[in-house]
Amino acid sequence: MTMTISPGSGVRSLKDRLLGRPLPLPGEPRAVVRLHDVTKTYPNGRTALRDVDLAIPEGDFVFLVGPSGAGKSTLIKLLIRDELPSHGSVFVDGLDVARLPRREVPKLRRRIGIVFQDFKLLPRKTVRENVAFALEVTGTPGRRIRPAVDRVLALVGLTNQADQLPSQLSGGEQQRTAIARALVHDPRLIIADEPTGNLDPLIAWEIIQLLLRINELGVTVLMATHNAEVVTALRRRVVALEEGRIVRDEPRGAYHHDD
Amino acid sequence: MLRFLAFSLRRAWQGFWRNALMSLAATATMTLMLVLLAGFWILQAGLLAGLEFVEQKVEVVADLRDDAPAAEIDALRRRLLAEPGVRSVDYVSKEEALARFRERLAAQGEEDLTRYLDENPLRASLEVKLADPRVAGEITDRLRNERIVESVIDIENLVDRVLTVTNILRMAGAVVLVVVGLIVLFIVVNTIRLAVLARADEIEIMRLVGASDAFIRWPFVFEGAFVGLLGSLVTLGLLGLAAEPIGRFLFDFFRILPLQLGSLARDVAIVVLAAGLGLGTVGSWISVRTYLLR
Known part of the structure; x- marks a missing residue:
């Protein structure tokens, strides 16, 4: 069932895995995320990622696991072009992220919904305004904002809390607001960086359930997490990073390497 | 384009009032600096008039x-x-x-x-x-x-000496004015930078949800311009109140000088408005730029 992959052999195992899947089209499957031979060395000389190959097909739900400092955050930063790879190529939804001109970066970010551990909500805006903000600052016409916001608030179950401020919400509700904001652009990909890190276990499960439901609607989800219980229980695809390398990539993995 | 403008102006207005204390502090600093600038401008005008007067004696x-x-x-x-x-x-x-x-x-x-x-x-x-x-x-x-x-x-010798002295004084006046201008620029830019820093989270969120640079920048630039405009108007108000005593002082002191108070007042008004708007705009542009360059 599970595969043991030694560091550096990520490419091969991944190809094997992908070939085992039914392909929608002949040739390469449509990958929302594709990293090829990616190395990231920071100006201070620290290498955060080494020779990373990763493909995430459309509709996948992927857990990104690994100890702190393994390169999870760097990987996410490369996907949203907060950082550029030192070597290799990064494609997100067909966009060549590393070669994307600066002015095209917002276009990339609108195709990705990002959710953080600390929610990153604006404290003086209501739930509705926080979600609408993502549309307003990207120049969406006013008449299209209201229906889009209502739709995602219903999806995350916050219709009744729409006019409350983040400080009036529980942690779980705040995170659902953040997820609603991430969804409001109709992204192809949701990246969640430790979305349950600040939540107690029960609420964490609610958030995971929500992400799974979003995934069922066809949105690809990449979730970096330390939540071993959730990862192991769900048996979804697990990509494990250690010291900047992909050391494990299993279609139905656990948080820890299965012995 | 119109929507963008409306959005930016609305956001600028909201930004100013949502962070009212910071905005008022920035406006107060701006006002203080503009008063300083205007004061030095008036002194400089008096100095130039004095020098011209001396030179006309030749x-x-x-x-x-x-x-x-x-x-x-x-x-x-x-x-x-x-x-x-x-x-x-x-x-x-x-x-x-x-x-x-x-x-x-x-x-x-x-x-x-x-x-x-x-x-x-x-x-x-x-x-x-x-x-x-x-x-x-x-x-x-x-x-x-x-x-x-x-x-x-x-009288060539005498003329040379007079010209040397007046040129040095002119230069010194210009240098002092430039130095004061730079100090004002530095302080105002830093105040605005602090105001922008207080909203770094907001800028980060805007970047993450895919706002283009223009949508992030212009609300802040307009807000800076607004602070500058408000600062200039307060400054001009203060100068207006002080115009009578200042005018009397200048007349008493420089009665003999070829100084035209009307055009001086107009110059000061233009300088204060231009400096206020310019500093506010440039200051926020520079401050936001730090975040956009990443």
């Missing part, structure tokens, strides 16, 4: 031969007036020269010795007042070559 005096025909004197006078840099040419007759000499003696309390003279020993002269003291040498040379001119007192 005149070339040509003593005329006693036998110079009136027609030729008049012709010379006309020719001099046509010269660039010449402000006025006054003819002083022998009698006037003597009268002035007597006045001077009387003023100094000396005994009038001239009444022992058989005839008037003083010469008639042309006093050439200069608008530009730098032409003094040229005018002197020209006058020396005139047939009807007996002698010209050499």
Whole structure:
């Protein structure tokens, strides 16, 4: 069932895995995320990622696991072009992220919904305004904002809390607001960086359930997490990073390497 | 485009009031700095007027031969007036020269010795007042070559010295004004930077949800312009209240100076408005730029 992959052999195992899947089209499957031979060395000389190959097909739900400092955050930063790879190529939804001109970066970010551990909500805006903000600052016409916001608030179950401020919400509700904001652009990909890190276990499960439901609607989800219980229980695809390398990539993995 | 403008202006307005304390602090700093700038501008204008006044005192005096025909004197006078840099040419007759000499003696309390003279020993002269003291040498040379001119007192040395002093003072005034301007720029930019820093989270969220640089930048730039405009208006209000005493002071102090209060007030208003708007706009542009460059 599970595969043991030694560091550096990520490419091969991944190809094997992908070939085992039914392909929608002949040739390469449509990958929302594709990293090829990616190395990231920071100006201070620290290498955060080494020779990373990763493909995430459309509709996948992927857990990104690994100890702190393994390169999870760097990987996410490369996907949203907060950082550029030192070597290799990064494609997100067909966009060549590393070669994307600066002015095209917002276009990339609108195709990705990002959710953080600390929610990153604006404290003086209501739930509705926080979600609408993502549309307003990207120049969406006013008449299209209201229906889009209502739709995602219903999806995350916050219709009744729409006019409350983040400080009036529980942690779980705040995170659902953040997820609603991430969804409001109709992204192809949701990246969640430790979305349950600040939540107690029960609420964490609610958030995971929500992400799974979003995934069922066809949105690809990449979730970096330390939540071993959730990862192991769900048996979804697990990509494990250690010291900047992909050391494990299993279609139905656990948080820890299965012995 | 219209939506963008409306969005930016609305966000700028909201931004100003959502962070009212910070905005008011920035406006207060802006006002203080603009008052400082305006003060130095007025001093500089007074200084320049003073220097101009001193320079206008420079005149070339040509003593005329006693036998110079009136027609030729008049012709010379006309020719001099046509010269660039010449402000006025006054003819002083022998009698006037003597009268002035007597006045001077009387003023100094000396005994009038001239009444022992058989005839008037003083010469008639042309006093050439200069608008530009730098032409003094040229005018002197020209006058020396005139047939009807007996002698010209050499003032080139004096002119050089006056010009050296006035140029140094002009330079110093300009340097002080530039330094004050830079200090104002530095302080205002830093205040705005603090105001922007307080909203770093907001900028980060905007970037993450895919706002283009323009959508992030312009609300802040408009907000900065608004702070600048408000600061200028408060400054102008304060200066308006102080205009009367300032005007009286300038008049008392610089009564003799060629200083036009009307145009000075207009200049100060333009400087304050331009500096306020410019500093606010540039300050926020620079501050936001830090976040956008990443």
